[in-house]
Amino acid sequence: MRIVLLGAPGAGKGTQCKRIVARYGLMHLSSGDILRQERAAGTELGQKAQNYMDSGALVPDDIIVKMMASAIKKTPEAGLILDGFPRTVNQAVALDESLACNGRRIDAVLNLRVDDPVVFERLTGRRSCPQCGAVYHVKNLKPKVDGRCDNDGAELIQRSDDSREVVTNRLKTYRLQTKPVVDYYKKNNTVYDIDANEDADHVASLVFENLDALVSV
Numbered sequence: 698m699r700i701v702l703l704g705a706p707g708a709g710k711g712t713q714c715k716r717i718v719a720r721y722g723l724m725h726l727s728s729g730d731i732l733r734q735e736r737a738a739g740t741e742l743g744q745k746a747q748n749y750m751d752s753g754a755l756v757p758d759d760i761i762v763k764m765m766a767s768a769i770k771k772t773p774e775a776g777l778i779l780d781g782f783p784r785t786v787n788q789a790v791a792l793d794e795s796l797a798c799n800g801r802r803i804d805a806v807l808n809l810r811v812d813d814p815v816v817f818e819r820l821t822g823r824r825s826c827p828q829c830g831a832v833y834h835v836k837n838l839k840p841k842v843d844g845r846c847d848n849d850g851a852e853l854i855q856r857s858d859d860s861r862e863v864v865t866n867r868l869k870t871y872r873l874q875t876k877p878v879v880d881y882y883k884k885n886n887t888v889y890d891i892d893a894n895e896d897a898d899h900v901a902s903l904v905f906e907n908l909d910a911l912v913s914v
């Protein structure tokens with residue numbers, strides 16, 4: 698299975714990917730996670746991406762397409778779920794072309810739909826572990842010890858792009874550049890629109906309903 702997971706910032710893409718990976722054994726590829734790892738390692742790619750990410754803009758297509766193409770090459774037999782990529786129509790076309798070269802295609806697209814007030818509440822309250830990448834929320838998903846990661850005890854941080862001001866820009870960027878990707882896929886692929894405003898377990902049940910049907914075909 699090759700799945701694309703689309704949705705606004707804070708729609709819960711990373712949260713649902715963890716559940717999808719656990720159920721179907723797919724490889725999870727998050728363009729945002731890869732970029733943050735490159736930044737933490739101080740690589741040239743990470744430095745190039747930094748200003749775009751901190752302002753809520755997209756990193757240029759040529760950089761992202763190259764980065765994701767090399768990650769996608771390592772796809773295991775079970776398949777993969779793409780999180781945060783493609784994010785422009787140009788990226789979607791480049792992905793389709795590179796899959797087609799190997800006789801492959803995207804099997805399904807999950808589109809998580811969420812309202813703006815929910816996005817602000819989720820992102821301004823998100824806290825992450827700088828060591829293992831675990832994600833928490835100050836209200837919805839608290840760690841056992843306040844401010845510390847359950848896995849390794851590291852001090853939790855707030856992502857630099859989770860301020861109200863940058864989230865506003867990220868939502869604008871999403872509407873302008875990423876929403877058209879949904880229409881692009883609706884022309885030739887199966888797109889499942891999922892209401893992602895409810896709690897994470899409820900959203901997961903909607904996701905599984907669609908993917909289970911796909912697996913059993």
Ligand code: AP5
Pocket residue numbers: 704705706707708709710711712713728729730732749750751753754755756757761780781782783784785788819820822823824832833834837838858867893894895896897898900
């Ligand atoms: P990226 O890291 O991909 O950020 P994003 O798309 O804005 O998504 P987020 O990671 O913020 O949110 P999410 O939907 O995964 O939500 P999560 O599950 O964590 O990209 C960051 C930047 O990198 C971009 O702005 C851009 O600059 C660059 N970039 C990345 N990919 C690129 C590309 N392809 N092209 C160009 N540039 C690119 O949940 C959020 C919070 O809500 C958590 O606290 C969670 O616990 C909580 N939560 C989740 N679901 C629920 C629920 N159902 N109910 C209650 N709480 C919930």
